[in-house]
Amino acid sequence: MKFFIDTANFEEIKEAHSWGILSGVTTNPSLVAKEENVSFHDRLREISELVNGSVSGEVISLDAEGMIKEGLELAAIAPNITVKLPMTPEGLKACKFFSEKGIKTNVTLIFSANQALMAARAGATYVSPFVGRLDDIGQSGVELIATISDLFAIHGIESEIIAASIRHPQHITEVALAGADIATTPFKVLKQLFHHPLTDKGIEGFLADWEKRKSK
Ligand code: E4P
Helix, strand or coil, rough: CEEEEEEHHHHHHHHHHHHEEEEEEEEEHHHHHCCCCCCHHHHHHHHHHHHEEEEEEEEECCHHHHHHHHHHHCCCCCEEEEEEECCCCHHHHHHHHHHHCCCCCCEEEEEEEHHHHHHCCCCCEEEEEHHHHHHHHCCCCCCCHHHHHHHHCCCCCCCEEEECCCHHHHHHHHHHHHHEEEEEECHHHHHCCCHHHHHHHHHHHHHHHHHHHHHC
16 A cells, blocks of 8 residues: 555645655645645645656536636646546546546545445546544544555456545555555645654664663
8 A cells, every 4th residue: 555645735745755655645625724824736746856656636516517617727737747636526527538638537435335336437537435524423534545445456457546635644545455456645644654662662772772781
């Protein structure tokens, strides 16, 4: 399973990129709205120059025509831009259009296996089931990832599954085991993945022993 970071904050992206683990970036209108003093297109340009992988920028139109217009403008920013589209009939019309043009798409706001199947059949490069938001309403987001992964394997579907709406480190292990191709992860959760008390204790012990040896 690969790691994408789920943020529009350039400092967070730079930091995670420096760790050597990052294969892509996802943004959404709520994440972009938090970023002040930079235009959406400029931020996508900055990110796509830094990260050598898929960078999702989401459209906000509700009709296919508007989504296509916005998506073409986004795709013109850089070759690694992925057009993020909502899981609606209009979103899938636009998805089909981009797929036939060879432009990558990420169909977002997926909450059922049938939605994932439809998005895949419309040519989605990526489908994004929202794990945490399903957990919030008492359904299992991880189970949905496993079901979609099984369905895609049975039917030889090549769309990649991005586990989105990741809330904590346990989600990462669980969605990886359930067959997600990618987890798009907030910076806070990515940082949490480093931590283990025995790692910190181990470093302290090694350094203390080294100091003792030096003083002999
Ligand atoms: C990513 O593509 C989604 O927009 C994002 O993961 C949603 O996460 P949230 O449920 O924490 O807003």
